[in-house]
Amino acid sequence: MNLKITTILGATALTALGACTDPAATGLGNMNKAQQGALAGAAIGAVLGGTRDSDKNGQGKDAVKGAILGAAAGAIAGNILDRQAAALEQAVQNPNVQIVNHGSYLQVVLPEGILFSTDSAAVSGIAQNDLYAVARNLNEYPNSRVEVVGHTDNTGSASYNMDLSQRRAQSVAGILTAGGVAGSRIVAVGRGEDQPVASNATEQGRAQNRRVEILIRPNS
Numbered sequence: 001m002n003l004k005i006t007t008i009l010g011a012t013a014l015t016a017l018g019a020c021t022d023p024a025a026t027g028l029g030n031m032n033k034a035q036q037g038a039l040a041g042a043a044i045g046a047v048l049g050g051t052r053d054s055d056k057n058g059q060g061k062d063a064v065k066g067a068i069l070g071a072a073a074g075a076i077a078g079n080i081l082d083r084q085a086a087a088l089e090q091a092v093q094n095p096n097v098q099i100v101n102h103g104s105y106l107q108v109v110l111p112e113g114i115l116f117s118t119d120s121a122a123v124s125g126i127a128q129n130d131l132y133a134v135a136r137n138l139n140e141y142p143n144s145r146v147e148v149v150g151h152t153d154n155t156g157s158a159s160y161n162m163d164l165s166q167r168r169a170q171s172v173a174g175i176l177t178a179g180g181v182a183g184s185r186i187v188a189v190g191r192g193e194d195q196p197v198a199s200n201a202t203e204q205g206r207a208q209n210r211r212v213e214i215l216i217r218p219n220s
Contacts, residue, residue, distance in 0.1 A: 078103065080141065080143075080218065081101055081103070081104075081105075081106060081218065082101065084106060084137065084140075084141045084216070085099055085101040085106055087137055087140070087141075088106070088108065088133075088134065088137050091133040091134070091136065091137055092108075092130045092133055092134065093129065093130060093133070094114055094126075094127070094130050096111055096113070096114055097109065097110055097111075097114070097130060104217070104218075105215055105216060105217040105218070106215070106216040107213055107214070107215055107216075108134060108213065108214040108215075108216070109211055109212075109213050110127070110130075110172070110211060110212045110213070110214070111207065111208070111210065111211050112168075112207070112210035112211055112212075113207065113210075114126070114127050114130075115127045115168070115172070115212060116168060119164065121164065121167035121168045121170075121171045122171065123171050123172065123175060128175055131172060131175040131176060131179065132175065132178075132179045134176065134179075134214060135175070135176045135178075135179025135180055135181050136179065136180075138176065138179075138181045138185070138216070139179075139180050139181060141216075142182075142185075143218060143219050144185070144216050144217055144218050144219060145185050145186075145187075145216075145217050145219060146173075146176065146181065146185050146186045146187070146214060146215070146216055146217075147186075147187050147188075147189065147214075147215040147217070148169045148170075148172050148173040148176070148186060148187070148188045148189070148212065148213070148214055148215075149169060149188075149189055149190075149191055149212065149213045149214075149215065150164070150165030150166060150167075150168040150169035150172075150188075150189070150190045150191065150212050151165055151191050151192070151193075151195055151196075151197075151209060151210065151211050151212070151213070152164055152165050152192055152193050152209065152210055153193060153196070153200050153205075153206035153207075153209040153210050154193040154196070154200045154206075154209075155200075155206065158192060158193060161192040161193045162190055162191075162192035162193075163190070164190070164192075165190030165191055165192045166188070166189070166190030167190070168190070168212055169188040169189055169190050169212060170188045172188070172212050172214070173186045173187075173188035176214075193209070196209045197209060197211075
């Protein structure tokens with residue numbers, strides 16, 4: 001990409017952001033996900049438009065078009081995730097459930113302690129209420145795919161942990177399905193002890209590793 005295209009890319013990205021950014025806001029840290037989505041979409045759209053040059057009019061014009069379209073798409077997707085995350089935070093009652101908006105997807109982290117008894121894959125009655133709340137949210141925002149991922153600590157054999165994590169993921173996915181979420185949207189997988197988020201050397205760390213994550217990814 002030549003200097004002209006690079007200049008256009010930056011200018012169009014900033015122009016797109018100007019439509020959705022508070023004048024008082026400065027820097028990426030002050031942007032919400034819709035604004036960050038607009039920036040990313042503008043940059044990606046400019047690159048794609050600049051390289052394709054489908055109408056033979058010169059890459060500059062295609063970069064501008066791509067940036068504008070990309071910014072609009074990115075802002076819409078980011079805004080939807082912002083609203084869905086806010087709705088989830090209101091619907092889920094247990095304060096130990098973490099809801100993280102990563103910008104391109106949502107992550108719902110449910111610790112083992114609120115879901116299961118030790119070595120069990122049966123979801124507790126209290127936790128089921130929050131899972132049904134998640135299911136209602138997924139039905140309100142149907143344009144996404146859902147990955148339910150089970151994780152364990154490293155206590156016991158790796159094969160046992162893999163099996164337990166798979167059964168737990170399937171139990172959580174089954175409740176989402178019972179709550180009306182289409183089974184075709186959901187994939188349940190077990191990762192066993194392979195993806196720790198804390199050290200397994202302490203009980204606190206092992207407790208953090210025993211979890212189920214629900215990953216909500218918008219359809220492209």
